Amino acid sequence: MSTPVIIEAAINGVTAPERNPSVPRSPAEIAADAVRCLAAGAAIVHSHNAEFALDGARAAELYLEAWRPVLRERPDAILYPTAGAGATIADRYAHEVLLAEAGVLRMGLVDPGSVNLGGADELGLPLPMDYVYVNSYRDILHQVELCARYRLGPSVSIFEPGFLRVALAFQRARRMPRGALVKLYFGGDEGYLGGTGVTFGLPPTAPSLEAYLAMLEGCDLPWSVAVLGGDVIASGLARLALERGGHLRVGLEDHAGPRRPTNEELVREAAALARATGRRVASCAEAARILGLPQ
Structure with missing residues (x-):
């Protein structure tokens, strides 16, 4: 019997209402959208606060304002934030x-590497900006140790192949905490911060997926796919991943293209595709069991 499909909904990220007016920003909007996505088949919901430059206490306060209503209705929901602002990893x-x-x-969160996540100009060339999403080896150790200390299943972001090599080193050394989900992020035609042209990582193609799966050979970590700056389903990558035993991440943080769907619609499309490939959709409780999340 095939493993049920874990669907993650990444519901906002840095996506502005100008790009998609359905993106939730306030805590109340995030809560309502998360509940709809869970009802549509998502087991995991990832959200950002609308403001980024916040200290830890204020950021946590806003996450709690958004998540507590969700957990009252769906206590089994798997929710997690993004990284915050600050001069140090702590x-x-x-x-x-x-x-x-x-x-x-x-x-x-475990983000085991550094990557350029900029935009592009009208020629599709990198914008002249200095921002790099940086995670040093010391930073990565902090992230892994934090997950271990608080018994959190790591959401392991793979923006580039080097990220996966680092993650696999932790797994081989038996230092990757229990409950990890490896998330293979492919770069779509639009930049994560906007614009069309240069982007990060591998393109959403069959050879790219096979390259990652070759790296994962012999490793029992569950994995999912997402296309940041594109459409994971329209690209064909979602079907390929489902046929190979993978899981899916969808949502307005990642989605780009001519359509303006809601998060709920994207989750329903992912669930329908899973069923079309002969795999049923995992509930929150089943997702926790598949991942081996600590109780």
């Missing part, structure tokens, strides 16, 4: 500590 992950101590987290 600052950037202070909210995760507070959320874990508040008892609302079962999944934490």
Whole structure:
């Protein structure tokens, strides 16, 4: 029997209402959207606060305002935040500590590498900006140790192949905390911060997926696919992943294209595709069991 499909809904990210007016921004909007996505088949919901430059206490307060109504209705929901702002890795992950101590987290962040996540100009060339999403080896150790300390299943972001090599090193050394989900992020035609042209990572193609799966050979970590700056289903990547035993991430953080769908619509499309490939959709409780999330 095939493994049920875990669907993650990444419901906002840095997507502006100008790009899609359905993107939830306020805590009340995030809560309502998360509940709709869970009802449509999502087991995991990932959200950002509308403001980024917040200290850990304020960031945690806003996450709790959004998540507590969700957990009252769906106590089995798997919710997790993004990294925060701050000069040090402890600052950037202070909210995760507070959320874990508040008892609302079962999944934490592990971003095992650094990547350019910029936009593009009218020629499709990189914008002249200095921003790099940086995670040093010391930062990565902090993230892994935080997940271990608070018994959080790591959400392992793979923006580039080097990220996966680092993640696999932790797995081989038996240092990757229990409950990890490897998330293979492919770069779509639009940049994560907007514009069309240069982007990050591997393109959403069959050879790209096969390259990652070759790296994962012999490893029992579950994995999912997403297209940041594109459409994971329209690209054909979602079907390929489902046929190979993978899971799916969809949502307005990632989605780009001519359509203006809602998060709920994207989750329903992912669920329908899963069923069309002969796999049923995992409930929140089943997702926790598949991942082996600590209780």
